[in-house]
Amino acid sequence: MRKHILSLSLLLICMNVFATETKLMVRAKAKDAKFVGSSIGGAHVIVRNTLNGQIMAEGNTTGSTGNTDLIMKSAHERYTQLSDNSTAGFLAVVDIDEPTFVSVEVLSPINKKNARVQASTQLWLIPGKDILGDGVVLEIPGYVVEILKPNTHQYIALESIPKSGLPIEANIVMMCGCPIEKEGVWDSGLMEVRAIVKKDGEPYAEVQLDNPAQNTFQGILGITTTGYYQITVYAYGAQTGNTGVDMVNYVVRD
Structure with a gap:
């Protein structure tokens, strides 16, 4: 029995050793408007492993709605980043040891039940390959x-x-x-x-x-x-x- 427990412990330790911290920025953006942040209570974000439904990260977007002139009044070329360090988002940090297909679900705005919209998408996360900047942006109409x-x-x-x-x-x-x-x-x-x-x-x-x-x-x-x-x-x-x-x-x- 002790050998079984020891073997299991060693296996878990090995899995943790090979797991790599990977970051994913998730943002919710109102259609024809700005990012959903602290001023309206934020959007709730859930990142799940699509294979088994396990929640890998969960939390609310926090921060400002973003730069009005940049988002609403400027022409955007390819690769234009609409967010900065103060712009609302949720940084999901997960440990994975192999490419993992995840679903990203957003409920927004979380504190306004009669207006709340559910938006989702899916993508592959690659160990150690962070997705930052604007990250994954989900549009919230209404x-x-x-x-x-x-x-x-x-x-x-x-x-x-x-x-x-x-x-x-x-x-x-x-x-x-x-x-x-x-x-x-x-x-x-x-x-x-x-x-x-x-x-x-x-x-x-x-x-x-x-x-x-x-x-x-x-x-x-x-x-x-x-x-x-x-x-x-x-x-x-x-x-x-x-x-x-x-x-x-x-x-x-x-």
């Missing part, structure tokens, strides 16, 4: 849409609703948290933002939401009767194909 008014499951007295109507308000940002505003880098004038309203399960109204301030989209819904209401706010960018949705239910009572 917008983060959060309805602020009315609140989820809010009970609203009909008599309390202004004659002008019920305010609808949503906060919308890029998937990296980058700001949206009129004539900004991410121009709200190029987006369509509307609220689709149902009452008691039936179509009731549609309301266009305007952008009076950075990230803020507002509209007014005329309501004259009580009932169970549902508001779905969507954002759509025709040029990029980015989309985002949030939904709330509320009650208008006597």
Whole structure:
């Protein structure tokens, strides 16, 4: 028994001796925007051995969203590096003793469940052959849409609703948290933002939401009767194909 344990220990030691530390930089980048980093809570990264499903490395991207002028305003030639040492990423460090085929999965942004996107790819890791710089960059399409008014499951007295109507308000940002505003880098004038309203399960109204301030989209819904209401706010960018949705239910009572 002792000889068996000793042999196993020696085998494990030998495996560790031959294993080579290998680094893989993983980044999540919002479509038509910047990198997903600490300002929005990061993207969650999982690196797995595709052969057996073993998790080899796991963690969140941290750091800044990157250089706006370089990423969004400059022409990019081949081999142009878009990141620097402060740009958000997750450095996976694995020990491998032979070429290993891995899957890289990203959940982003990790703290925004209604907007979270799963993106993945696969590649070979070669012992000692680091993949750094921009590394593996996974694109995250969409917008983060959060309805602020009315609140989820809010009970609203009909008599309390202004004659002008019920305010609808949503906060919308890029998937990296980058700001949206009129004539900004991410121009709200190029987006369509509307609220689709149902009452008691039936179509009731549609309301266009305007952008009076950075990230803020507002509209007014005329309501004259009580009932169970549902508001779905969507954002759509025709040029990029980015989309985002949030939904709330509320009650208008006597």
